[in-house]
Amino acid sequence: MEVLGGPYYAVAGAGESHGPAVTTIIHGCPPGHRIRRADVQPYLDRRRPGGNKHGTPRNEKDKVVFLSGLYRDEVDVLLGGSKLSVDVDGASFETEGYEDGFTTGEPIAAIVLSTSKKSGDYTQFAGPNGEVRPGHTDLVKYHQSKGFVDIRGGGRSSYRSTISDVIGGSVARIILQQLFGVHILSSISQVGTLRASKTLADHLSIKNADEIVSTLDSAEIPSIDTEFASAAGEAIKETRKRGDSLGAAVEVVAVGVPPLLGNPLYQSLKVRLMGALGGLNAVQSCEIGSGVDVIERTGSANNDPIRHDGYQSNTHGGLIGGITTGSPLVARVGFKPTSTINLPQQSVTKNLRDIEFELAKGRHDPCVGVRAGVTLESRMAIELLNALLAYQASAHVGDAINLFGDE
Numbered sequence: 001m002e003v004l005g006g007p008y009y010a011v012a013g014a015g016e017s018h019g020p021a022v023t024t025i026i027h028g029c030p031p032g033h034r035i036r037r038a039d040v041q042p043y044l045d046r047r048r049p050g051g052n053k054h055g056t057p058r059n060e061k062d063k064v065v066f067l068s069g070l071y072r073d074e075v076d077v078l079l080g081g082s083k084l085s086v087d088v089d090g091a092s093f094e095t096e097g098y099e100d101g102f103t104t105g106e107p108i109a110a111i112v113l114s115t116s117k118k119s120g121d122y123t124q125f126a127g128p129n130g131e132v133r134p135g136h137t138d139l140v141k142y143h144q145s146k147g148f149v150d151i152r153g154g155g156r157s158s159y160r161s162t163i164s165d166v167i168g169g170s171v172a173r174i175i176l177q178q179l180f181g182v183h184i185l186s187s188i189s190q191v192g193t194l195r196a197s198k199t200l201a202d203h204l205s206i207k208n209a210d211e212i213v214s215t216l217d218s219a220e221i222p223s224i225d226t227e228f229a230s231a232a233g234e235a236i237k238e239t240r241k242r243g244d245s246l247g248a249a250v251e252v253v254a255v256g257v258p259p260l261l262g263n264p265l266y267q268s269l270k271v272r273l274m275g276a277l278g279g280l281n282a283v284q285s286c287e288i289g290s291g292v293d294v295i296e297r298t299g300s301a302n303n304d305p306i307r308h309d310g311y312q313s314n315t316h317g318g319l320i321g322g323i324t325t326g327s328p329l330v331a332r333v334g335f336k337p338t339s340t341i342n343l344p345q346q347s348v349t350k351n352l353r354d355i356e357f358e359l360a361k362g363r364h365d366p367c368v369g370v371r372a373g374v375t376l377e378s379r380m381a382i383e384l385l386n387a388l389l390a391y392q393a394s395a396h397v398g399d400a401i402n403l404f405g406d407e
C-alpha cells in the first residue's frame with residue numbers, strides 16, 4: 001500500500017497534479033495535541049508552486065482545509081476559519097473546516113484544491129502516439145497503466161502529490177516539538193557544481209533553531225551559506241534561460257531527537273529514513289551523517305568519541321545500528337536536474353517510434369532542490385513520530401495497565 005510512515009503513524013495521499021484536489025488522511029495520530037490550521041499552512045506555503053522565483057511559474061495558493069480528527073468543546077474556535085462550498089446537481093452545500101482543535105486519535109483528513117491548471121499544455125503526451133519526456137514517468141506509467149495514465153502534468157507522479165507529505169509531516173513535527181522540542185530544518189548545500197562552504201549540521205542547535213528558521217524562510221535559495229545561495233540563484237537563472245536544468249543537494253537535520261528510537265535490522269530507522277528521503281521524486285542519493293566521505297577515512301578518524309554526556313562529534317549522523325543516539329539526525333539528499341527541459345532530445349512515442357523530442361509547453365522547476373527541503377523535513381518527521389510510537393508500543397511490556405487505579 002502507498003503510505004508514508006506506518007504502521008503506527010501513517011500518511012495516505014490521493015490526487016493528481018491537474019486533478020480537482022489533493023486529499024490526505026493521517027492514521028495513528030496520538031490524541032490530545034493542539035493543531036491549528038495556521039500552524040500547518042506555513043509549511044505548505046514553503047512547498048507550494050509559485051512561491052519562489054526560482055521555481056515553477058505555476059501559481060497555486062494551496063490553502064489546507066481540515067475535515068476530520070480534531071475537536072474541542074469551544075465549537076466556535078474549532079470551526080472559526082475555513083469554509084467549504086460545493087455545487088452539485090444544481091444544489092449548493094456549505095460547511096466549515098476545522099481551524100483550531102485537539103487531535104482525537106481518529107483519522108485526520110485534509111484537502112487542498114488545485115486551481116491553477118493548464119492541462120492543455122500536455123496534449124503532446126496523450127495516447128499511443130503521445131511523446132515521451134526523457135527522465136519523467138511518461139513511458140513507464142503509460143505501459144504500467146495499460147494506457148490509462150493521467151498525462152496532465154506529472155499526473156500522480158508529480159511533486160504535487162507531496163502536499164500530503166507536508167500535511168502529515170507538519171502534524172508530526174508539531175507533536176514532536178510539543179513533546180521533545182524537536183526542530184527539523186533543511187538547507188541547500190549544492191547546486192550543480194557550486195557547493196556551500198557552511199553546513200547546517202555544524203551550525204544548528206536547539207537554542208538557535210528559531211533564528212535559523214527565520215533566515216532560511218526569508219531566502220530565495222534557502223541555504224545557511226548566503227554567499228553560495230546568491231551564486232546558486234544566478235546559476236539557476238542562467239541555466240533556465242538556456243532551456244536547461246540543474247541538480248542539487250539538500251541537507252536535512254533534526255535536533256532534540258530522543259535517543260533509542262528505531263529497530264535494529266530490516267526495519268531500522270536508517271532503512272526507513274533512507275527510503276523515505278531517497279524515495280522522493282527526482283532523488284538519486286541519500287547519505288546519513290558524513291555519508292560518502294567516510295569511505296576515505298580510517299576508523300580512528302571516523303569514530304565519534306564518547307563521554308558520559310554523549311557523543312562528542314557526529315560523523316554517524318544520529319543513528320547507530322539504525323537506532324537514534326540522541327545526536328542530531330543528519331541526512332544529505334542528492335537531486336537530479338529536472339528532466340523536463342526546453343532543449344531538443346532523443347526520445348520515442350509511447351508506441352516506441354523514434355522521435356526528436358521538443359517540449360511544446362508546460363511550467364517547470366529549473367532546479368527541483370529549491371522547493372524540496374520542506375518535503376524532506378516532513379518525511380523525516382513522519383518517520384520519527386512513527387519510530388517514537390513504535391518504541392512506546394514495544395518497550396513497556398510488563399508495565400501495569402490500569403484504568404481505575406490499582407487492582
Ligand SMILES: Cc1cc2nc3c(=O)[nH]c(=O)nc-3n(C[C@H](O)[C@H](O)[C@H](O)COP(=O)(O)O)c2cc1C
Nearest residue numbers: 137157158159281282283339340364365368371372
Ligand atoms: C521539488 C520538486 C519539483 C519538481 N518539479 C518538476 C518539474 O517542474 N518538472 C519535472 O519534469 N519534474 C519535476 N520534478 C521531478 C519529477 O517529479 C520526477 O522526476 C518524476 O516524478 C520521476 O521520478 P524520478 O525522477 O524519481 O524517477 C520535481 C521534483 C521535486 C522534488
Ligand SMILES: C=C(O[C@@H]1CC(C(=O)O)=C[C@@H](OP(=O)(O)O)[C@H]1O)C(=O)O
Nearest residue numbers: 017049056058153154158159160363364
Ligand atoms: C504542481 C506542482 O509542481 C509541479 C511538479 C512537476 C513534476 O513533474 O513533479 C511538474 C510541474 O507540473 P505542472 O506542469 O503540472 O504544473 C510542476 O509545476 C506542485 O509542486 O504543486
